[in-house]
Amino acid sequence: MANKIDLTLDCADAQLLGAFWKTALGYVDAPPPAPFTTREEWFASFDPPEGESVSDAAWLCDPEGHGPRLSLLKVPEPKSAKNRLHIDVRVAGHGSPGERWARIKAESERLVAAGGGVLAEFPGHHVVMADPEGNEFCVAAEPPPPAPSV
Known part of the structure; x- marks a missing residue:
């Protein structure tokens, strides 16, 4: 059996890019991993540093379950070169x-x-x-x- 992949994209505004990629791919917000009922509850379980928020990321998935999941994660540094993977x-x-x-x-x-x-x-x-x-x-x-x- 082949391994599955997820894609992660570093960004400055995860909510902006999440909205764009949901439109581009027809994706939806991914549900939180079990046993959590919300992303906020899941995020809090990591005891994140002060100032980090669940809104600093977006998690998307193909509603039919075929395509790879897409995570968008806020990072402090700006994009500086052409993507190595697109x-x-x-x-x-x-x-x-x-x-x-x-x-x-x-x-x-x-x-x-x-x-x-x-x-x-x-x-x-x-x-x-x-x-x-x-x-x-x-x-x-x-x-x-x-x-x-x-």
Whole structure:
């Protein structure tokens, strides 16, 4: 069995980025781990240092349980370079190259309206974007299904 992954993104404003990534991915707030009933109760169990708050982080998950969980954690230092790992947002559907590109463009426009920015376009293939804190990600079409075996 393959291992599962979660993704963690350092940030300055976890609530801002949490709202953006919920919009981008269709994710929801992840429930607190059992046996806790709230994130506040779970966070308090760590006896955090004075000044740290549960709102300094956001925990997101795929409501269908398929995609990796995403944690957004406030850190004191600003982003200083290009991401070494980035997220690819894959738009669903296949069809002609023109139809796929139209879906990619529509999704990138939706994410601009949610606070993202376009960094570069590779017509017919993908759009490089940045979230509200400048973390790079791409919008592309999902790969076509595998060809049937003969």
